[in-house]
Amino acid sequence: MAGPLLAAPAILRGAAPDAPIATCAQGKLRGAAVDGILEFRGVPYGGAVSGPDRRFKAPTAPVPWIGVRDATRLGAPSIQAPRGDFGNNEPAPAEDCLFLNIWTPALDGKKRPVMVYQHGGGFVIGSGGAPWQDGGTLARKHDVVVVQSNHRLGLMGYLYLGQLLGPEYAGNQGLQDIVAALAWVNANIAEFGGDPGNVMIFGESGGGGKTTALYAMPSAAPYFHKASIESAIGPGGKTPDDATAMTREVMRRMGITDPRALLTAPAAQILKAQLGNAPYLSPGTVPPPGTPAGAQPEIMVWPFIDGTILPEEPFSIGAPAISANKPLIVGSCKDETVFFFQGDKSAFNLDEAGLRSRLSNLLGERTSAWIDAFRKARPKATPSQLYIAITTAKPWRANAVKLSERKAAQKAAPIYSYILDYRSPDFVPGTTYPEGSPHASDIAMKFDTAVRFGPKRPDRLKTASNMGEMWANFARNSIPSAKGQVRWKPYTLKRRETMIIDAQCRMVNDPEQAERLFFANEPNAEREQF
Known part of the structure; x- marks a missing residue:
């Protein structure tokens, strides 16, 4: 008991x-x-x-x-x-x-x-x-x-x-x-x-x-x-020393020297130390007006690799052996970072100088290389479209590809890869930039709650019906499928089969190939940045 x-x-x-x-x-x-x-x-x-x-x-x-x-x-x-x-x-x-x-x-x-x-x-x-x-x-x-x-x-x-x-x-x-x-x-x-x-x-x-x-x-x-x-982020690769350093920073912010004081401190005080007095900022964004000089940013909280509970950084070298026989779906949304920049309307009306300025904060000396690679793959893209594509690739697409590759290389259980590409025509508020399939737009799709949240366009509701059925059938028999849609083939390293989820789904071999080949050679391209 x-x-x-x-x-x-x-x-x-x-x-x-x-x-x-x-x-x-x-x-x-x-x-x-x-x-x-x-x-x-x-x-x-x-x-x-x-x-x-x-x-x-x-x-x-x-x-x-x-x-x-x-x-x-x-x-x-x-x-x-x-x-x-x-x-x-x-x-x-x-x-x-x-x-x-x-x-x-x-x-x-x-x-x-x-x-x-x-x-x-x-x-x-x-x-x-x-x-x-x-x-x-x-x-x-x-x-x-x-x-x-x-x-x-x-x-x-x-x-x-x-x-x-x-x-x-x-x-x-x-x-x-x-x-x-x-x-x-x-x-x-x-x-x-x-x-x-x-x-x-x-x-x-x-x-x-x-x-x-x-x-x-x-x-x-x-x-x-x-x-x-x-659309995975984390867990992050922190070590016990990193985690302890975070604890010491919390103690510093709270003005305590005895860690046992953390056991009795009001929860609101601990939360205040976590949140700091300045918002966490995505790279390339500017602090909002009124942010005090020297403000303490929010502490970015992640799990750490403790060696026992979480014994390894998942997929850092290969797919986890302990789950070798467990089928897996991995994927992301086509336009992840539209979600993160919605409060910054200027991100959707960039010129070339603005594109380079924002990306330089994220990519440093590799900025030109990223822009050149993505512009070659998307010659008609505007600076804002390139900005969304690059910041989506790093880290979401890079991480999804890494996980798919390493699970496929394990050759034990199937891996199914996808990109949600419902192209919503709705504009990002205050702009004329279509929002497409931003981060978190998959939630109402896979739970098939789109009829309750968001526009009730037939193509959007059909996309939700497809995704919900695919996920439920994967739960049932480990094969994602939906009636009337193309068969979802497992991902292989030879063909890189990927389901493009929409009102009418389609299978594509190695989508965004040129971009994938580029960021495959970039160190830590899949690390969370936003």
């Missing part, structure tokens, strides 16, 4: 008499029937991770309860910067944030594929309750079970005290939380109509980085059978 039995939180008054009740290892849960599927929200998969005895340590086991626990409300997300109200009645962030959400067609004992999503937001913001990644449509249309978790983020999830306070502070506690969620799924998902022997993990952006890490983690290996890494 994980501890004393606790009384369950009060059941919502007016709960439907036919509300679904499921039994997990900790007790009974009352969910809700919504649009033909069943939802269970705010389900605890771990115990307390707050207080001087638990902060910055591995997650604890969930505590059983008596009675029937209400599972119709989202659980608290991790401590993070304010990000607005998404209209989903999410609670305020809290240290104790180990909750997950489940969408299932029925509690009937059927063995459905299970899709466990890691949310984006780098390693610092986000939650498993964002409405555009609602798992209901996938569950309803494709007879799958979808699971998403909240887990520790930012310094609460990745501040490392092992070198300062001892081995009980192993670090990478945010990744350990996700493994705990996967273990909970393994033990309990059959009750929710899912098959613990057929689990897919997937994630976008920072969630792609988390999924990349899970793909190399021995503790996660028993709990999943395939993966999809989408």
